[in-house]
Amino acid sequence: xxxxxxxxxxxxxxxxxxxxxxxxxxxxxxxxxxxxxxxxxxxxxxxxxxxxxxxxxxxxxxxxxxxxxxxxxxxxxxxxxxxxxxxxxxxxxxxxxxxxxxxxxxxxxxxxxxxxxxxxxxxxxxxxxxxxxxxxxxxxxxxxxxxxxxxxxxxxxxxxxxxxxxxxxxxxxxxxxxxxxxxxxxxxxxxxxxxxxxxxxxxxxxxxxxxxxxxxxxxxxxxxxxxxxxxxxxxxxxxxxxxxxxxxxxxxxxxxxxxxxxxxxxxxxxxxxxxxxxxxxxxxxxxxxxxxxxxxxxxxxxxxxxxxxxxxxxxxxxxxxxxxxxxxxxxxxxxxxxxxxxxxxxxxxxxxxxxxxxxxxxxxxxxxxxxxxxxxxxxxxxxxxxxxxxxxxxxxxxxxxxxxxxxxxxxxxxxxxxxxxxxxxxxxxxxxxxxxxxxxxxxxxxxxxxxxxxxxxxxxxxxxxxxxxxxxxxxxxxxxxxxxxxxxxxxxxxxxxxxxxxxxxxxxxxxxxxxxxxxxxxxxxxxxxxxxxxxxxxxxxxxxxxxxxxxxxxxxxxxxxxxxxxxxxxxxxxxxxxxxxxxxxxxxxxxxxxxxxxxxxxxxxxxxxxxxxxxxx
Numbered sequence: 001x002x003x004x005x006x007x008x009x010x011x012x013x014x015x016x017x018x019x020x021x022x023x024x025x026x027x028x029x030x031x032x033x034x035x036x037x038x039x040x041x042x043x044x045x046x047x048x049x050x051x052x053x054x055x056x057x058x059x060x061x062x063x064x065x066x067x068x069x070x071x072x073x074x075x076x077x078x079x080x081x082x083x084x085x086x087x088x089x090x091x092x093x094x095x096x097x098x099x100x101x102x103x104x105x106x107x108x109x110x111x112x113x114x115x116x117x118x119x120x121x122x123x124x125x126x127x128x129x130x131x132x133x134x135x136x137x138x139x140x141x142x143x144x145x146x147x148x149x150x151x152x153x154x155x156x157x158x159x160x161x162x163x164x165x166x167x168x169x170x171x172x173x174x175x176x177x178x179x180x181x182x183x184x185x186x187x188x189x190x191x192x193x194x195x196x197x198x199x200x201x202x203x204x205x206x207x208x209x210x211x212x213x214x215x216x217x218x219x220x221x222x223x224x225x226x227x228x229x230x231x232x233x234x235x236x237x238x239x240x241x242x243x244x245x246x247x248x249x250x251x252x253x254x255x256x257x258x259x260x261x262x263x264x265x266x267x268x269x270x271x272x273x274x275x276x277x278x279x280x281x282x283x284x285x286x287x288x289x290x291x292x293x294x295x296x297x298x299x300x301x302x303x304x305x306x307x308x309x310x311x312x313x314x315x316x317x318x319x320x321x322x323x324x325x326x327x328x329x330x331x332x333x334x335x336x337x338x339x340x341x342x343x344x345x346x347x348x349x350x351x352x353x354x355x356x357x358x359x360x361x362x363x364x365x366x367x368x369x370x371x372x373x374x375x376x377x378x379x380x381x382x383x384x385x386x387x388x389x390x391x392x393x394x395x396x397x398x399x400x401x402x403x404x405x406x407x408x409x410x411x412x413x414x415x416x417x418x419x420x421x422x423x424x425x426x427x428x429x430x431x432x433x434x435x436x437x438x439x440x441x442x443x444x445x446x447x448x449x450x451x452x453x454x455x456x457x458x459x460x461x462x463x464x465x466x467x468x469x470x471x472x473x474x475x476x477x478x479x480x481x482x483x484x485x486x487x488x489x490x491x492x493x494x495x496x497x498x499x500x501x502x503x504x505x506x507x508x509x510x511x512x513x514x515x516x517x518x519x520x521x522x523x524x525x526x527x528x529x530x531x532x533x534x535x536x537x538x539x540x541x542x543x544x545x546x547x548x549x550x551x552x553x554x555x556x557x558x559x560x561x562x563x564x565x566x567x568x569x570x571x572x573x574x575x576x577x578x579x580x581x582x583x584x585x586x587x588x589x590x591x592x593x594x595x596x597x598x599x600x601x602x603x604x605x606x607x608x609x610x611x612x613x614x615x616x617x
Contacts, residue, residue, distance in 0.1 A: 034060060041073060050077045065093070075106060084114040101131050105140035112148050121153075128157065132164055135171075142174065151182050169198060180213050188213070189226040196239050203239050210243060211250070217612065220251050238267050245281075249288055252612050254297040261285040262304070279305040279312035286321055299325040316342065320351045327358065332366035347383075356380045357389060357396075364400055368503050374400050391417040391427040398434060403502055407438050414438075429455045429468040436475065441498050443491055445479050452476045470598070477560075482524045489515055489522035496531070505535055526552060526559040533568060542576040563597035566590045570606070584610050 037056050044053035057073030064070060071094070078087040087110050094103040104127045112120035124141045131137035138161035142154040155178050158171040172195045179188035192206045214220040227244040234240060245260035264281040286301035302322035305312055312318070323338035339362070342355040357380060364373035377397050381390065398413030418431035436451035455472035482490040496511035512535075515528045533548035549565040556562070570586035573579045587610070590603045 034064075038069060038073075045077070050080045053077050054081065061090075065097075079110070079113055082113075084110055088114075101127065101134060101137045102140045105137075105144040108141070109144040109147055112144075124157075128160070135161065135165070138171065139174065142178075146178070151178055154178055155182070168194060176209065180209075183219075185213060185219055185222045186226050189223050190230070193227075193230055193237075193240055193243075196243075197234075197237070200239055203242070207243060207246065210247065214247060214250065217251065220247060223247060224251075224256075236267065238264065241267065242281075245285070249285070252292070252609070254289055254292075254294050257285060257288075258297055258301060261301070265304075279309040279314045279318065283312075283314040283318060283321075286318065286325075290321055290325060293328070295325045295328045298322075299329065316345050316349065316351050319345070320355060323355065323358065327362060327366070330366075332362045336362050353380070353384055353387065353389070356383070357393065360393075360396060364396065364403075368403075370400050370404055391421045391425070391431075394420060395427075395430065395434065402438065405498075405502060407442065411435055411438055426467045429472075433468045433471055433475075436472070440475060440479065441494050441501075443494060445483050445490075449476060449479055478524070478527060482522065485519075485522055485524075487519050487522060489519040489524045492519070493524050493528060493531075496528075500531070500535065505539065509535060526556050526561050529556070530561050530565060530568075533565065537568070537572055537576065540576070542572050545572055545576075563590060563594035563599055566593065567599050567603060570603075574606070574610070580610055580613060584614075 037060060041053045041056040044050070044056070054074065054077035057070055057077060061067065061070035061074050071090075074090060075087060078084075078090075088107065091103055091107045091110060094100070095107065105124065108120040108123040108127070111123060124144065128137055128141055138157055142157045145151075145154040145157065155175065158175050158178070162168060162170055162175075172191050176188045176191035176195075179185070179191065189210070192209060195202060196206050210223060214223050224244065224247060227240060227247065230240055231237060231244065241260055241264055245257055245264055248254075248257035248260060261281050261284070265278055282301045282305050286298045286305070289295070289298035289301060299322060302318045302325060305314055305318040306322065309315070319338055320342050323335045323342065326332075326338060327335035336359060339355040339359045343352050346352055356376060360373050360376035360380065363369045363376055374397060377393050377400070380393050381397075384390075394413050394417035398410040398417065401407070401410035401413060414431050414434045418428055421427035421431070432451050432455050436448045439445075439448035439451065452472045452475055455468055456476065479490070482493075492511065492515050496508050496515065499505075499508040499511060509532065512528050512532050515522070516525055519525065529548050529552040533545045533552075536542075536545035536548065546569055549569050552559055552565045553562055559565075566586065567590050570583050570590065573586055574583035584607065587603050587607050590597065590599055591607075594600075
């Protein structure tokens with residue numbers, strides 16, 4: 001009798017849907033053809049051809065009505081096309097076949113979209129009463145509501161389900177996602193924290209959800225308050241504190257982040273009872289701070305590792321990072337001591353090789369002790385003769401000789417660097433540029449242009465590094481624009497640059513000022529003002545530097561260096577004078593006055609950073 005009833009249902013269903021059946025074989029679908037036709041239907045959907053998509057889904061559904069992919073395709077496209085009466089018949093047929101909760105919920109969705117809101121709500125409530133002990137009923141009904149943007153109603157469904165099952169552990173992610181949609185970030189975060197307490201292995205997923213709704217600074221601050229409140233009641237929540245520490249980092253609040261990472265380190269040490277082998281979390285923070293150029297915070301964190309965790313496996317790396325931070329903060333002598341300590345720990349490690357290179361840089365760039373720098377770079381070559389840094393080390397040796405005025409040995413070192421580089425390496429163009437620059441300093445302009453042309457002529461070639469193309473164009477432009485000037489301004493400028501390279505800044509400044517006075521109409525006055533501004537900025541004479549850049553902007557309004565000068569003014573206000581408001585305004589002027597400059601993206605990034613700093617303060 002049961003079999004007969006089921007056959008009758010199928011017959012009735014076939015009669016009801018007979019008008020929609022097409023030319024598809026009513027018994028079978030050829031192997032593989034279903035998948036191909038589904039892909040075709042999905043393509044139609046993506047392009048908004050819902051009638052064509054529905055036709056394919058309906059043909060497939062008529063043959064295999066129990067296939068959920070076919071059914072969902074029919075439902076989705078009939079809802080889009082507002083074919084509610086036809087869809088009701090299909091859903092009701094599924095209910096007669098299975099009496100499944102899902103199809104009852106689907107019927108409510110069809111009623112709602114057909115304008116029968118009360119009928120839909122009544123159906124869903126009845127469904128929840130009838131299947132109250134099935135968790136799936138709450139999910140299906142809530143999903144149907146969400147499809148109709150009934151977010152608050154869906155929240156109530158899950159909360160009622162939680163009350164029915166007398167468990168706060170059910171529907172956690174479902175509720176959290178809905179709270180985020182409704183911007184109830186406190187409630188969403190509390191749900192995730194609740195889940196994290198029960199399932200610590202879900203930390204990465206939970207944090208990824210927090211990341212999604214804390215990109216806006218205001219929303220991030222809301223979540224910070226929630227996490228702080230939570231930690232005030234759960235002081236030993238390691239993962240809750242880690243969420244807060246990482247959130248502070250994303251907000252660029254390094255004060256708050258460092259406080260939390262210190263506490264994390266203590267909690268880890270207590271848990272493991274092995275304080276001497278800790279330092280992991282402080283190291284993580286220090287590396288983030290170093291990469292963000294927050295060198296003071298990086299220095300503090302590295303110091304803490306070295307002071308508190310003498311047996312930490314992160315000690316060599318922390319020592320190296322500390323030296324880098326000190327070097328970047330303008331503490332060359334302290335940085336030198338730390339790099340030398342790295343060498344004492346293990347002079348064969350990659351850290352030691354890097355430390356030796358930085359020691360050479362400190363002697364050369366910071367202390368200008370050229371002979372010691374040469375000794376260090378040569379030691380690096382002798383110890384590690386075939387390393388990736390060999391070309392770079394040889395370039396440094398060439399720079400040292402150039403700074404001593406020994407341009408012959410400088411050129412020899414640059415040629416060695418090029419010979420040591422692999423084919424198509426950026427070192428090739430770097431060597432070409434450096435040799436062209438030496439030729440420029442010696443007034444060998446034609447030779448310099450030939451060398452520079454080798455860089456610029458490959459501009460459109462694939463797989464060619466373009467790092468020095470802009471520099472080559474700039475130097476070529478400088479030479480070509482001023483080479484025909486018989487007044488001697490170009491040679492005077494080259495001589496000033498040579499003095500600058502030798503750190504004879506006072507003489508260089510005098511030479512550059514002489515160019516402005518002696519050759520006021522020369523094209524090279526633009527570059528001269530830029531050079532004067534850069535020298536004064538490096539010497540800490542920030543107001544004088546700004547004056548030179550402003551002179552360029554006001555007296556040479558068509559100069560190609562104006563965008564660069566405006567950006568330098570902003571940078572001096574930011575990093576030299578510490579006036580973020582004036583820096584912000586100066587950066588904005590780059591975008592307003594020079595929207596097509598090469599600096600636009602960099603300036604936009606700086607404006608975002610300054611805006612974040614403003615909000616955090």
